[in-house]
Amino acid sequence: MPDRPGPATPVVSPEARPEYVRTPAPVATLTEQPLGVWRRVWDNGVLRKLVILMLLLAGWEGYARWLANPLLVPTFVETAAALWSGVVSGQIPGAAASTLGLLVQGYALGLLLAGVLTALAASSRLGADLLETLTSMFNPLPSVALLPLALIWFGLGDGGIIFVLVHAVLWSVALNTFGGVRSLSPTLRMVGQNYGLSKIGYIVRVLVPGAFPSILTGAKVGWAFAWRTLIAAELVFGVSSGSGGLGWYIYEQKNLLRIPQVFAGLLTVTLFGLLVEHVIFRAIEQRTVRRWGMQA
Numbered sequence: 001m002p003d004r005p006g007p008a009t010p011v012v013s014p015e016a017r018p019e020y021v022r023t024p025a026p027v028a029t030l031t032e033q034p035l036g037v038w039r040r041v042w043d044n045g046v047l048r049k050l051v052i053l054m055l056l057l058a059g060w061e062g063y064a065r066w067l068a069n070p071l072l073v074p075t076f077v078e079t080a081a082a083l084w085s086g087v088v089s090g091q092i093p094g095a096a097a098s099t100l101g102l103l104v105q106g107y108a109l110g111l112l113l114a115g116v117l118t119a120l121a122a123s124s125r126l127g128a129d130l131l132e133t134l135t136s137m138f139n140p141l142p143s144v145a146l147l148p149l150a151l152i153w154f155g156l157g158d159g160g161i162i163f164v165l166v167h168a169v170l171w172s173v174a175l176n177t178f179g180g181v182r183s184l185s186p187t188l189r190m191v192g193q194n195y196g197l198s199k200i201g202y203i204v205r206v207l208v209p210g211a212f213p214s215i216l217t218g219a220k221v222g223w224a225f226a227w228r229t230l231i232a233a234e235l236v237f238g239v240s241s242g243s244g245g246l247g248w249y250i251y252e253q254k255n256l257l258r259i260p261q262v263f264a265g266l267l268t269v270t271l272f273g274l275l276v277e278h279v280i281f282r283a284i285e286q287r288t289v290r291r292w293g294m295q296a
Contacts, residue, residue, distance in 0.1 A: 035145055049278075074260040082260035091249065099230060099245035100272075102158060106165025107226050111219070113166065114173035121174075122181050122207055123199055131178055139171035143229040147236055161233045168229040169222035176221065180208050180214025182196055213289050220281055224273075232267060 057076050064075040074082075086092035117134070120127030143164045150160035188210055208215070211273060233249025246265055253261035 050256060068165055071257065071259055074263055078260045079263040082258075083256075083264035084260065086264055092246075092264070094251065095244060095246045095249040095265075096268060096272070099234065099247070102161050103165065103226060103230050104244065105158075106162045106230070107169055107223065110166045110169025110222060110226070114177060114218075114222075117170075117174045118154060118177040118181065122203060123176050128178070131174060135171050137176050138167065141167075143168040143225065144232050147233060161230065164229055164233055165226050168225040172225055173215075173218040173222040176218025177211060178213045180211030180218075183214070184210045191231060209292070212292075216281070216284065216289065220277070223276060223281075227269075227273060232287050 060073075061076045064070075064073045064078075067073055071077065084090065117127075117131050121131040122128075146164050146167055147160070150163045154160035154163060184207065187204065191206075193202065230245070231247040231250075233247040235251045246269060250262055250265035253259075253265060
């Protein structure tokens with residue numbers, strides 16, 4: 001026998017609450033507080049780096065005075081005096097001009113070849129396989145290890161140094177550039193293809209701007225590799241080519257036991273590194289990736 005339904009449960013409406021008006025609390029007036037002197041100094045990246053450099057130089061000076069052996073570590077004051085003397089005599093400017101001339105040739109040629117290889121890799125699978133294979137083979141090979149072969153192939157001249165410079169620049173730039181191209185979003189690629197651009201136009205107007213942060217990183221790495229490879233190459237046979245660059249200047253002063261001059265040459269190398277990194281590459285960053293909003 002089916003169960004009989006029980007009595008319906010009455011629906012009770014909630015009691016309406018009385019309306020009320022809430023008065024917001026008064027907002028405190030915000031006043032602009034000027035930044036203190038120390039905060040403004042701390043927020044300035046250039047000043048922070050200058051403070052770091054001053055501390056490093058002070059540590060150098062203190063350690064050299066404590067060691068009291070100028071044949072091992074001269075003081076910064078002695079090194080600065082040797083640097084000034086080398087600049088006034090024209091030795092360091094002449095050596096630096098010779099080194100920079102070779103560096104520009106090798107670096108430019110390495111960038112050009114890296115661009116050609118990356119363009120081939122971005123436009124075809126065969127080119128991508130070729131670039132990956134060559135990079136895996138030659139990127140781990142130190143450029144200095146090629147100096148004996150360069151000496152045999154090109155003789156005692158600038159050609160051998162330029163050859164090792166190209167090797168130092170080519171693979172790091174090509175690897176970073178191709179990595180940046182491969183990391184582009186598919187949406188950006190499809191937008192570029194829908195415009196009906198040619199292959200060259202697609203590479204120049206879509207791939208290169210999109211991958212430019214990686215390209216710039218590769219250019220920095222290539223510059224660092226080329227700079228130290230060039231100094232090492234000049235230590236071996238820089239004077240034989242008639243150049244006598246900074247590397248040979250350092251080596252020659254070491255043979256004469258003029259240690260402050262050796263440190264002056266090393267200091268010149270580091271100053272050029274700071275100049276290129278914080279002036280040239282920083283200006284390129286400001287006008288490209290930072291201006292485009294691709295980097296904080």
